[in-house]
Amino acid sequence: MSRTVSSxxxxxxxxxxxxxxxxxxxxxxxxxxxxxKWKLLFSKTCLYPAGSCSLDNTFTLKKAFRHTSTEEEQFSxxxxxxxxxxxxxAGELSHKILHLNGKNANSVLRFESNQLASNTPTEDRRSAAxxxxxxxxxxxxxxxxxxxxxxxxxxxxxxxxxxxxxMSRQTLEEIELAVECMKPVLPILQWHKHPSxxxxxxxxxxxxxxxxxxxxxxxxxxxxxxxxxxxxxxxAFKRLDSDISLEVQAPQxxxxxxxxxxxxxxxxxxxxxxxxxxxxxxxxxxGDCRAILGVLExxxxxxxxxLTRDHNAFDESEVRRLKREHPRSEEKTLFVNDRLLGILxxxxxxxxxxxxxxxxxxxxxLENSCDVEALNIYQYxxxxxxxxxxxxxxxxxxxxxxRSKDKFLVIxxxxxxxxxxNEKVVKLVAGHLAELNVQKPQxxxxxxxxxxxxxxxxxxxxxxxxxSLDQNIATHLIRHAIGSNxxxxxxxxKLAAMLTLPxxxxxxxxxxxxxxxxxxxxxxxxxxxxxx
Numbered sequence: 001m002s003r004t005v006s007s008x009x010x011x012x013x014x015x016x017x018x019x020x021x022x023x024x025x026x027x028x029x030x031x032x033x034x035x036x037k038w039k040l041l042f043s044k045t046c047l048y049p050a051g052s053c054s055l056d057n058t059f060t061l062k063k064a065f066r067h068t069s070t071e072e073e074q075f076s077x078x079x080x081x082x083x084x085x086x087x088x089x090a091g092e093l094s095h096k097i098l099h100l101n102g103k104n105a106n107s108v109l110r111f112e113s114n115q116l117a118s119n120t121p122t123e124d125r126r127s128a129a130x131x132x133x134x135x136x137x138x139x140x141x142x143x144x145x146x147x148x149x150x151x152x153x154x155x156x157x158x159x160x161x162x163x164x165x166x167m168s169r170q171t172l173e174e175i176e177l178a179v180e181c182m183k184p185v186l187p188i189l190q191w192h193k194h195p196s197x198x199x200x201x202x203x204x205x206x207x208x209x210x211x212x213x214x215x216x217x218x219x220x221x222x223x224x225x226x227x228x229x230x231x232x233x234x235x236a237f238k239r240l241d242s243d244i245s246l247e248v249q250a251p252q253x254x255x256x257x258x259x260x261x262x263x264x265x266x267x268x269x270x271x272x273x274x275x276x277x278x279x280x281x282x283x284x285x286x287g288d289c290r291a292i293l294g295v296l297e298x299x300x301x302x303x304x305x306x307l308t309r310d311h312n313a314f315d316e317s318e319v320r321r322l323k324r325e326h327p328r329s330e331e332k333t334l335f336v337n338d339r340l341l342g343i344l345x346x347x348x349x350x351x352x353x354x355x356x357x358x359x360x361x362x363x364x365x366l367e368n369s370c371d372v373e374a375l376n377i378y379q380y381x382x383x384x385x386x387x388x389x390x391x392x393x394x395x396x397x398x399x400x401x402x403r404s405k406d407k408f409l410v411i412x413x414x415x416x417x418x419x420x421x422n423e424k425v426v427k428l429v430a431g432h433l434a435e436l437n438v439q440k441p442q443x444x445x446x447x448x449x450x451x452x453x454x455x456x457x458x459x460x461x462x463x464x465x466x467x468s469l470d471q472n473i474a475t476h477l478i479r480h481a482i483g484s485n486x487x488x489x490x491x492x493x494k495l496a497a498m499l500t501l502p503x504x505x506x507x508x509x510x511x512x513x514x515x516x517x518x519x520x521x522x523x524x525x526x527x528x529x530x531x532x
Contacts, residue, residue: 091116125269133163139409142289143512165227247265279403286350412514415513
């Protein structure tokens with residue numbers, strides 16, 4: 001990004017009309033990689049009185065680096081390389097799987113993750129956990145809208161619901177007996193978290209009770225639960241969304257817990273969760289987060305295998321599904337300006353009860369609530385709202401049997417995919433992987449040596465140094481997503497400008513970005529096929 005472009009960003013922002021309001025919805029046109037796209041812009045207000053828990057207590061850009069408004073007199077897009085790295089690496093998380101004497105070999109070798117906020121605070125969330133009572137590991141990315149409350153709740157709860165859905169009757173009975181006898185409960189998950197990842201500790205007891213009611217329901221089934229993994233993931237997604245809806249309708253004396261339940265139900269979140277058990281990979285997706293596989297072919301080239309599809313107006317099967325579920329008289333109003341009822345881009349999501357409940361139920365719940373405007377709850381019934389629900393949290397589940405050539409899985413929120421194609425992401429991860437495998441790069445000479453060949457080798461060495469700047473692959477992807485120029489190279493000035501965009505402007509140029517990359521253990525996968 002040239003200084004001319006940087007100046008244009010600032011001047012155009014200062015000359016534009018600033019939209020303001022409390023909890024209202026605005027549609028704004030934003031430039032995005034030479035395309036015009038429409039996004040949602042929600043104003044932010046304080047959710048809780050001073051001294052109480054904040055829903056958005058996650059890392060944000062350091063105020064020393066990021067401006068709060070384009071109206072600031074001392075406005076600069078300049079950052080030093082170390083400042084850029086500090087911002088990009090603030091949310092890094094990595095975990096390597098330990099293998100003890102070759103026993104209990106895991107098909108997951110390690111995973112690396114990172115987040116970068118555009119909204120203040122970020123509305124994205126992520127989760128990673130090892131199943132302790134069942135087999136496998138789970139990884140999730142959650143993209144919130146109208147606030148972070150729903151994404152936060154889903155990131156804390158969904159993996160527990162999936163794990164419980166997979167448990168045997170005996171394990172569920174042991175856990176229920178422990179609760180009844182007030183004894184320690186068997187741990188269900190081992191979480192792998194970043195220090196900044198928060199929890200709703202004030203409402204943990206309610207979340208646990210809802211989970212307990214769910215496993216009691218499973219125990220009430222006549223036969224062994226016996227869900228397949230696909231069935232378990234679908235059931236878990238739908239049950240959690242149902243619980244989110246029921247919890248906000250239940251009487252609640254604790255005002256803080258009541259406010260959180262309202263905030264969760266009236267905001268929304270898309271979700272993409274991967275479950276890896278040996279060579280068995282299942283990916284459940286609701287909304288427009290995305291998961292892809294990086295595949296190393298026999299000829300040494302890399303290919304991309306998409307495991308999800310975006311649920312929105314651009315997906316013909318989604319449009320057909322919604323038309324089947326509603327009267328023919330609503331066909332022309334289901335999607336307006338490529339949005340569900342003219343409101344929401346994703347056509348599947350958790351929460352968002354405004355697009356699921358009847359008008360009467362919405363009015364009843366909000367009428368008995370405190371100041372919903374102070375809670376930043378978006379109150380609006382769209383025109384042509386006749387046959388709810390229009391939105392579902394039911395996921396599509398994809399199964400893939402891992403092969404030794406499947407090297408890594410990338411799960412990310414749409415903030416990454418708006419900037420980088422599937423193929424570009426795989427290329428970047430593959431290149432980064434190759435760089436890490438090179439111990440001491442040396443110049444190799446071929447005869448005859450000419451100036452052109454020397455220049456080629458020097459460029460290779462320079463690029464190798466740049467590529468190795470980030471040890472965490474998620475950081476590497478984020479750096480390229482917001483800093484790449486038209487040639488696919490990271491432009492330091494553009495990168496600095498994108499990171500210093502003020503809060504009233506950043507969302508017009510980039511979304512929150514959350515990335516998790518899971519590397520597979522090819523040797524373990526090969527051993528599976530060798531032994532079976």
